[in-house]
Amino acid sequence: MTIVRSSFLRRQPWGRGRFPRLYSTKVPDNAPRAADNEQWLETLRHTTPAKQGRQWPGRGTSQTDLIEVPLGDVTSINYLQRYNKHKHSQGNFVDVRIVKCRSGAGGSGAVSFFRDAGRSIGPPDGGDGGAGGSIYVQAVAGLGSLAKMKTTYIGEDGEAGAARQLDGVNGKDILIQVPVGTVVKWCLPPQKVRELVEKELWKDQGTTLRSILASKTIPLNSPCGSNEKTIQLYRHQMAESWLFKDKSKEYHETKDWFKILHKKMEAYDHSLKQSEMFYDRFPLNGLDLEQPMSKPVCLLKGGKGGLGNMHFLTNVIRNPRFSKPGRNGLEQYFLFELKSIADLGLIGLPNAGKSTILNKISNAKPKIGHWQFTTLNPTIGTVSLGFGQDVFTVADIPGIIEGASLDKGMGLEFLRHIERSKGWVFVLNLANENPLNELRLLIDEVGGLEKVKTKNVLIVCNKADIDFDNSKSLAKYLQVEQFSKGQEWDCLPISALKEENIEVLKQKLLQCARPSHDEK
Numbered sequence: 085m086t087i088v089r090s091s092f093l094r095r096q097p098w099g100r101g102r103f104p105r106l107y108s109t110k111v112p113d114n115a116p117r118a119a120d121n122e123q124w125l126e127t128l129r130h131t132t133p134a135k136q137g138r139q140w141p142g143r144g145t146s147q148t149d150l151i152e153v154p155l156g157d158v159t160s161i162n163y164l165q166r167y168n169k170h171k172h173s174q175g176n177f178v179d180v181r182i183v184k185c186r187s188g189a190g191g192s193g194a195v196s197f198f199r200d201a202g203r204s205i206g207p208p209d210g211g212d213g214g215a216g217g218s219i220y221v222q223a224v225a226g227l228g229s230l231a232k233m234k235t236t237y238i239g240e241d242g243e244a245g246a247a248r249q250l251d252g253v254n255g256k257d258i259l260i261q262v263p264v265g266t267v268v269k270w271c272l273p274p275q276k277v278r279e280l281v282e283k284e285l286w287k288d289q290g291t292t293l294r295s296i297l298a299s300k301t302i303p304l305n306s307p308c309g310s311n312e313k314t315i316q317l318y319r320h321q322m323a324e325s326w327l328f329k330d331k332s333k334e335y336h337e338t339k340d341w342f343k344i345l346h347k348k349m350e351a352y353d354h355s356l357k358q359s360e361m362f363y364d365r366f367p368l369n370g371l372d373l374e375q376p377m378s379k380p381v382c383l384l385k386g387g388k389g390g391l392g393n394m395h396f397l398t399n400v401i402r403n404p405r406f407s408k409p410g411r412n413g414l415e416q417y418f419l420f421e422l423k424s425i426a427d428l429g430l431i432g433l434p435n436a437g438k439s440t441i442l443n444k445i446s447n448a449k450p451k452i453g454h455w456q457f458t459t460l461n462p463t464i465g466t467v468s469l470g471f472g473q474d475v476f477t478v479a480d481i482p483g484i485i486e487g488a489s490l491d492k493g494m495g496l497e498f499l500r501h502i503e504r505s506k507g508w509v510f511v512l513n514l515a516n517e518n519p520l521n522e523l524r525l526l527i528d529e530v531g532g533l534e535k536v537k538t539k540n541v542l543i544v545c546n547k548a549d550i551d552f553d554n555s556k557s558l559a560k561y562l563q564v565e566q567f568s569k570g571q572e573w574d575c576l577p578i579s580a581l582k583e584e585n586i587e588v589l590k591q592k593l594l595q596c597a598r599p600s601h602d603e604k
């Protein structure tokens with residue numbers, strides 16, 4: 085049999101395409117020749133780790149700064165509270181998840197020698213290991229909750245290379261699909277956060293979880309020179325830089341030819357490490373997936389496969405009984421937070437009638453009840469002003485009470501769902517003693533007048549049907565109206581239950597949902 089040696093097909097460890105597994109018995113010989121390997125190893129000699137320096141050309145820097153980050157930025161208070169107190173939730177709506185992700189390790193390169201009837205041992209033909217599977221995330225339309233997310237995602241390890249120049253199969257990638265509006269942040273393992281919090285609580289029994297998360301900082305490595313602050317992630321150190329077969333590591337370490345090769349390959353390992361340092365970074369402020377994505381983004385890259393022994397055949401090394409192991413994958417925790425994207429958010433005390441309003445103006449059917457905290461999860465409804473007319477979305481979130489910003493009642497955790505809304509609609513209950521005080525309380529709890537003024541605002545005085553003829557009831561409304569005028573906010577009395585003023589309300593909501601003049 086004559087083997088056609090086509091040099092352009094020969095596999096080199098740099099920039100070559102991978103070859104699929106070959107199952108035919110007629111294996112084409114694509115192994116690099118000794119001269120090719122020598123040439124490649126020679127190029128490595130000129131790029132020793134010291135000479136490569138700190139800069140990785142065109143790819144920024146591998147130097148890092150130590151930055152102090154508040155513990156609250158790398159965990160979720162809502163997550164810690166929810167899973168500590170076992171708070172109630174409605175249905176299977178989940179808007180905060182912390183998940184463990186692990187990308188696959190690369191497969192090892194093989195140590196093998198060509199054999200046939202005429203030769204008991206031929207040239208080295210050990211193939212390369214496959215790359216480990218990566219972890220990707222993609223925001224897709226049509227999902228509305230993080231409930232279906234798993235707690236752990238593990239990318240498959242790459243397969244080891246095999247005899248006859250066969251490359252190992254790449255590990256399968258993992259794709260995590262999340263609802264549009266999800267923010268993905270790097271975070272500390274929850275167990276570690278709990279340990280840190282417990283330590284702080286032990287030191288000062290009077291302190292609260294919220295104040296610990298705000299005051300306690302943790303050091304993180306951040307690559308220098310990047311405009312956006314990113315966190316440098318690190319893979320576990322490789323246990324061994326070589327895999328030996330037949331002859332031991334000690335045997336090889338006594339040989340001068342191996343020492344020279346090892347020195348050259350240190351530069352190769354270093355360049356791999358630098359490339360990992362470049363890819364293993366994550367924005368400190370997280371990834372905001374506010375649009376449906378046509379392509380997923382990589383959260384964690386899998387490890388590169390190791391080189392098979394066919395790459396170490398040279399004129400001096402005729403029988404390389406060693407190969408390179410695959411590189412490790414990465415294991416990290418990520419916080420997934422769903423921030424719904426609704427044009428308007430309804431804000432009010434429990435029982436103000438928010439759900440009733442949403443029910444009357446939109447297609448949504450939130451739970452309505454005469455007890456407080458009927459709404460435990462946000463509901464988003466789509467409001468249409470008629471065929472071919474404007475359409476906008478409104479979110480109903482659980483009621484806010486005095487002290488919500490200090491985690492009383494349902495706290496403020498659902499505010500994240502209306503954070504991005506263009507307009508906030510304050511729903512007041514005219515049947516209550518002092519609706520104006522209610523409004524002031526709500527403004528304080530959601531962050532003060534300054535914050536509220538960043539949004540379009542509409543004040544809705546609901547339950548106007550109760551005590552309709554009473555002059556005291558009218559006086560309460562006029563007080564609210566006067567205050568609203570002072571802030572240049574529109575104010576409207578309605579009765580959601582009796583569907584009075586609902587059409588006017590829809591028109592006013594539409595104005596509120598439009599971008600403000602500054603944004604136009």
Ligand SMILES: Nc1nc2c(ncn2[C@@H]2O[C@H](COP(=O)(O)OP(=O)(O)OP(=O)(O)O)[C@@H](O)[C@H]2O)c(=O)[nH]1
Nearest residue numbers: 434435436437438439440453457458459483580581
């Ligand atoms: N009389 C009268 N009752 C109303 C009106 N709107 C709502 N209600 C009643 O007020 C009660 C509370 O209504 P909801 O819509 O559940 O109030 P909510 O603000 O969503 O309450 P939470 O879920 O606790 O936040 C229900 O019994 C409604 O029937 C109204 O315009 N007039």
